[in-house]
Amino acid sequence: xxxxxxxxxxxxxxxxxxxxxTTVLSNVISSQGIHHEYGGVVPELASRAxxxxxxxxxxxxxxxxxxxxxxxxxxxxxxxxxxxxxxxIGLTTVKSIALAMDKPLVGVNHIEGHLFxxxxxDGELDPPFIALVVSGGHTQLVHVERWGxxxxxxxxxxxxxxxxxxxxxxxxxxxxPGGPVIDRLSRDGxxxxxxxxxxxxxxEGFEFSxxxxxxxxxxxxxxxxxxxxxxxxAHIAAAFQEAVVDVLVDKSMAAAASVGxxxxxxxxxxxxxxxxxxRMTERGAELGFKVVYPPPILCTxxxxxxxxxxxxxxxxxxxxxxxxxxQPRARLxxxxxxxxxxxxxxxxxxxxxxxxxxxxxxxxGP
Numbered sequence: 001x002x003x004x005x006x007x008x009x010x011x012x013x014x015x016x017x018x019x020x021x022t023t024v025l026s027n028v029i030s031s032q033g034i035h036h037e038y039g040g041v042v043p044e045l046a047s048r049a050x051x052x053x054x055x056x057x058x059x060x061x062x063x064x065x066x067x068x069x070x071x072x073x074x075x076x077x078x079x080x081x082x083x084x085x086x087x088x089i090g091l092t093t094v095k096s097i098a099l100a101m102d103k104p105l106v107g108v109n110h111i112e113g114h115l116f117x118x119x120x121x122d123g124e125l126d127p128p129f130i131a132l133v134v135s136g137g138h139t140q141l142v143h144v145e146r147w148g149x150x151x152x153x154x155x156x157x158x159x160x161x162x163x164x165x166x167x168x169x170x171x172x173x174x175x176x177p178g179g180p181v182i183d184r185l186s187r188d189g190x191x192x193x194x195x196x197x198x199x200x201x202x203x204e205g206f207e208f209s210x211x212x213x214x215x216x217x218x219x220x221x222x223x224x225x226x227x228x229x230x231x232x233x234a235h236i237a238a239a240f241q242e243a244v245v246d247v248l249v250d251k252s253m254a255a256a257a258s259v260g261x262x263x264x265x266x267x268x269x270x271x272x273x274x275x276x277x278x279r280m281t282e283r284g285a286e287l288g289f290k291v292v293y294p295p296p297i298l299c300t301x302x303x304x305x306x307x308x309x310x311x312x313x314x315x316x317x318x319x320x321x322x323x324x325x326x327q328p329r330a331r332l333x334x335x336x337x338x339x340x341x342x343x344x345x346x347x348x349x350x351x352x353x354x355x356x357x358x359x360x361x362x363x364x365g366p
Contacts, residue, residue, distance in 0.1 A: 001073045003314065004061065005307025006054070008090030009082025009110045010137065011035055011046045013053035016303030017065035017072075021311040022123055025065035027297060027304040028057045039170045041136075047085035054093055061303065072103060076310020079107040080330030081137070087326035095322055106310040107320045111332040113305040115144060118265040120308050121294035125263065129292075130256040132248060134276075135268035135301075136162030136177075139248075141206045141255045142332065144265075147312055150332050153255050154206025161244055162270045164210040168217050168240055172233065182237045183273050189238030194220070196243040206255050213243055241275055249279050256289050263290040271299040 001021075007014040013030040030053040035041050062069060077094040080087055091107075098105040114133050118125050130153075131142040139156040159167065162179055169178025174185065196216050199209045217240055221229060229236070256264050266280055271293050284291035298305060 001311060001314075002065075002067055002071055003106075003307040003311040004058070004072050004075050005108075005113075005303040005305070005310055006058070006075070006077045006090050006094050007110065007113065007301050007303050007306045008050045008054060008086045009078045009080075009301060010086060011041045011049070012301040013050050013057050014301055014303035014306075015054070015057040015061040016307050017061050017067050018120075018304055018307035018311060021308050021315070022120060024120060024304045025067065026061040026063075027302055028061045028064065029297070029300070029302055030057050036176050039176045040166060041083070043083045043085055046083060047089055050086055050089040054089060057303075058093075058097075069097075069101060072101075074104040074106055074310065074314045076106045076108050076306050076314070078110045078113065078306055079324060080327035081110055082326075082328060084326055084328040087328060091324065091326055095324070099322065104314065105320050105324065106314050106318055107324045108306045108309045108313065109330055109332055110301075110306075111138065111140075111142075112150070113309045114267040115142065115150075115265070116308040116312065117267050117294045117298040117302070117305040118292050119147075120298055120304060122292045125265065125292050128259070128261045129263035129265055130252060130259065130261055131265040131267060132252045132271075133268045134161050134248060134266065134270040136160060136166065136179075136270075138268060139208045139210075139270075140332075141251065143255070143259050143261075148316065152332060153259075154208065154251065156208040156210065157201070158209055158211040159214060161208070161210060161248065162268070164214050164244065165270070167214055171214075171218055171221055172229070172236065174233065174237070179270055179273060182241055183275065185234045185237035186241045186275060187234075189234030189236070191238045191242035193232065193235035194239040196220075196239055198243055198246050200247065200250070206251050208247065208251070210244065213240070241273070245273070245276050245279050248276060249283050252280065253283055253287055253289065257287070262288065263292060266291065266293040267299060269300045272296045 005016045011032045016027040017025040032049045075094050075098050127144045127146045133140050139160045141153040143151040166178035175181045199212050201207045281291050
């Protein structure tokens with residue numbers, strides 16, 4: 001079974017072909033360098049970039065996979081969460097292709113895609129397990145009871161971890177995106193140079209908060225001269241990174257222990273962070289948890305993870321029609337019992353995308 005997966009949820013234009021849910025035949029990611037000068041993603045610019053990058057990315061993915069369009073079994077596309085304009089470009093493009101080629105269309109939740117990146121990285125990763133989904137837009141702990149059934153244990157109450165990296169990098173004037181820059185700087189720094197606050201909120205809960213840490217760094221930097229900041233840049237970066245990693249590791253391990261699983265998946269863009277991987281692996285070994293993290297190309301937004309999740313849902317009978325709409329604030333917790341509301345969406349029909357009244361089985365999440 002060959003699935004083409006498309007993701008345009010933020011500033012990565014991604015297309016990939018996956019065979020039988022687990023084999024990546026191609027994985028094309030076009031990054032948008034236009035956002036660097038702004039220190040963050042500009043939604044309108046991201047949407048315009050997707051317009052020019054998406055079709056070439058699809059063509060390249062098909063070529064690298066040695067796959068003709070007619071050989072595809074279905075098309076999978078992210079419908080949310082993400083930036084509305086960016087999602088709309090991807091969904092509209094895939095709807096057009098599906099309609100023109102009379103191919104089935106499957107809408108995929110972006111967060112579920114990150115979970116399936118773990119499956120692509122480790123074919124032996126089977127539920128139940130705990131997943132830490134940590135990126136520029138998300139920081140949440142998910143209990144994966146089985147594929148298709150998820151329980152959100154905790155979210156961030158303010159900034160996501162990746163967002164905190166970007167904002168602190170901007171305060172330090174070291175560039176964008178902040179995650180890779182701070183990770184690189186920290187290698188030459190002392191994590192114990194400064195004792196920045198760790199916010200745990202409810203000690204027994206799994207919610208996150210990074211706004212206080214960000215403000216503490218802002219206050220510290222405001223009291224230092226430029227010469228002092230330049231001199232201690234690596235140490236400041238390392239101390240900030242350690243404060244973030246401490247909370248992520250502690251809460252992930254506590255969540256795994258609380259639900260009685262023996263594996264922890266770290267996924268999302270921040271899962272590329274070297275210190276997070278090191279600390280999570282060490283703590284997992286101490287406590288007896290298997291720790292899985294995908295290679296960097298599968299951590300950041302990519303089409304392969306969307307294709308893998310779409311392949312799973314396609315096998316379960318999900319089909320989405322032309323009425324499928326973008327849901328910028330879609331929640332993973334809307335999934336229950338394998339498919340939303342336990343339905344296959346187009347049961348008893350051919351599952352091809354047609355105009356004229358076929359409805360999607362998506363609910364309109366908040």
